Amino acid sequence: MITLSLVTLLLVSLYYVIKQVISPLETIDRELNRIGALAHDELFGNEIKRLSGSVKKLERAMADRNLAEVEREKTIRQLREALEQIKTLKGFIPICAGCKKIRDDQGYWEQLESYLAAHTDATFSHGLCPECFEKAMAELDSK
Incomplete structure (x- = not known):
């Protein structure tokens, strides 16, 4: 950019x-x-x-x-x-408070990663933050 x-x-x-x-x-x-x-x-x-x-x-x-x-x-x-x-x-970028999808200029809802990849030079990798990791581990332990 x-x-x-x-x-x-x-x-x-x-x-x-x-x-x-x-x-x-x-x-x-x-x-x-x-x-x-x-x-x-x-x-x-x-x-x-x-x-x-x-x-x-x-x-x-x-x-x-x-x-x-x-x-x-x-x-x-x-x-x-x-x-x-x-x-x-x-x-101003409209974003869903629940699923974090973004509404584009045509009114369609896209995943956050898709929207940012289309409008920037960014690439993504996925992982879990410490809080989400603990939450996931707790769910696994409970099952």
Whole structure:
């Protein structure tokens, strides 16, 4: 199950990656604007050739940024779905006082273990607490 700290770590990581892409792009853009104003002068022909390689790098960086944005949106969507599941388990859960079955959203009554297994990553093992063990032993002794 995704926790809030994992979500925070993921968002901070995404921010760092985006910052590492955007900052160099802004630098290249400033340089292109500066050189573009002087492009008519033949003395800057080599500079323009050098910057054409930078433009290709910029295009690759932009493609990488777009891919990172798509991945970020996918992650946000997954995190929202996980958060909705967490809210479901934190909300009001109707439970029978006698048999401890839980009523689901469709109105059906399920065993506690089945309900929790369907809504969490938990698995169950069964045993007896000390009180129930003593009670069971007393029943066996009486028979």
